[in-house]
Amino acid sequence: MTAGTPGDDPDLRPSARTLVIIPTYNERDNLGIIVERLHAALPNVHVLVVDDGSPDGTGQLADELADADPNGRIHVMHRTAKNGLGAAYIAGFGWGLDRDYSVLVEMDADGSHAPEQLHRLLDQIDAGYDLVLGSRYVAGGSVVNWPKRREWLSRGGNVYARLALGVPLRDITGGYRAYRRTVLEKLDLDAVESHGYCFQVDLAWRTIRSGFNVREVPITFTERERGESKMSGNIVREALWKVTQWGWHQRIDKLRRKKA
Numbered sequence: 354m355t356a357g358t359p360g361d362d363p364d365l366r367p368s369a370r371t372l373v374i375i376p377t378y379n380e381r382d383n384l385g386i387i388v389e390r391l392h393a394a395l396p397n398v399h400v401l402v403v404d405d406g407s408p409d410g411t412g413q414l415a416d417e418l419a420d421a422d423p424n425g426r427i428h429v430m431h432r433t434a435k436n437g438l439g440a441a442y443i444a445g446f447g448w449g450l451d452r453d454y455s456v457l458v459e460m461d462a463d464g465s466h467a468p469e470q471l472h473r474l475l476d477q478i479d480a481g482y483d484l485v486l487g488s489r490y491v492a493g494g495s496v497v498n499w500p501k502r503r504e505w506l507s508r509g510g511n512v513y514a515r516l517a518l519g520v521p522l523r524d525i526t527g528g529y530r531a532y533r534r535t536v537l538e539k540l541d542l543d544a545v546e547s548h549g550y551c552f553q554v555d556l557a558w559r560t561i562r563s564g565f566n567v568r569e570v571p572i573t574f575t576e577r578e579r580g581e582s583k584m585s586g587n588i589v590r591e592a593l594w595k596v597t598q599w600g601w602h603q604r605i606d607k608l609r610r611k612k613a
């Protein structure tokens with residue numbers, strides 16, 4: 354995993370055209386805060402809120418924030434129903450790729466991904482990496498205020514995915530990441546079927562298999578203070594089932610290639 358050379362002119366760096374995609378479902382109490390923190394940290398980034406028809410009015414709040422921003426940095430995509438994190442991101446990526454953003458970022462709405470740490474990811478994109486993962490489980494990374502049970506589920510899921518897929522990543526399930534647009538242009542996003550949080554594993558794994566440079570940087574993940582996680586038993590089952598299937602398909606493919 355090697356990197357290229359950064360440009361010297363800040364305006365010519367890929368991160369000068371960054372779109373932060375924030376998927377939302379019932380995040381009314383969080384959205385205004387996260388957008389404000391983001392623009393305080395990085396005033397030039399654009400935001401796309403992808404709302405799945407939240408009954409609590411998150412979508413309307415997003416429209417109000419967009420209307421109130423004199424710099425036109427906030428955009429909103431309204432989808433009719435809750436269709437999962439993966440589908441929301443794929444729709445958001447499509448929107449961003451139709452425009453001239455060079456970097457597309459994934460960030461949760463609930464403040465667990467600190468906007469103040471986004472520069473850590475963008476610096477590595479500017480240094481030449483194609484996908485940069487905010488990682489809780491590399492040296493310097495941490496998790497704050499998560500119930501122990503949830504942290505061990507996440508740690509265990511990461512160990513399982515790493516072994517099943519043979520990828521050298523410590524936090525492949527995390528949702529704070531920056532993609533260079535060329536990655537998303539090359540991946541066949543229409544073929545991605547993961548709905549829940551295993552979407553994160555799916556995309557990182559596809560990115561590695563496509564030969565892109567991937568890097569992890571430490572982040573502090575802080576449990577939300579408002580609203581509720583959308584994690585469910587179905588999301589865990591989907592992840593377990595899909596990662597196991599992908600691992601076996603990979604092994605069978607390798608055996609076939611050896612025999613041929």
Ligand SMILES: Nc1nc2c(ncn2[C@@H]2O[C@H](COP(=O)(O)OP(=O)(O)O[C@H]3O[C@H](CO)[C@@H](O)[C@H](O)[C@@H]3O)[C@@H](O)[C@H]2O)c(=O)[nH]1
Nearest residue numbers: 376377378405436437438441461462526528550582583584
């Ligand atoms: N549009 C849309 N947004 C959704 C949906 N489901 C969840 N979201 C949004 O996606 C973000 C993450 O959801 P949470 O429910 O807050 O995630 P979490 O439990 O804190 O999970 C964290 O850990 C996962 C596993 O490591 C990560 O995959 C995930 O990104 C996040 O970091 C939030 O902004 C939430 O509103 C959906 O179906 N549709």
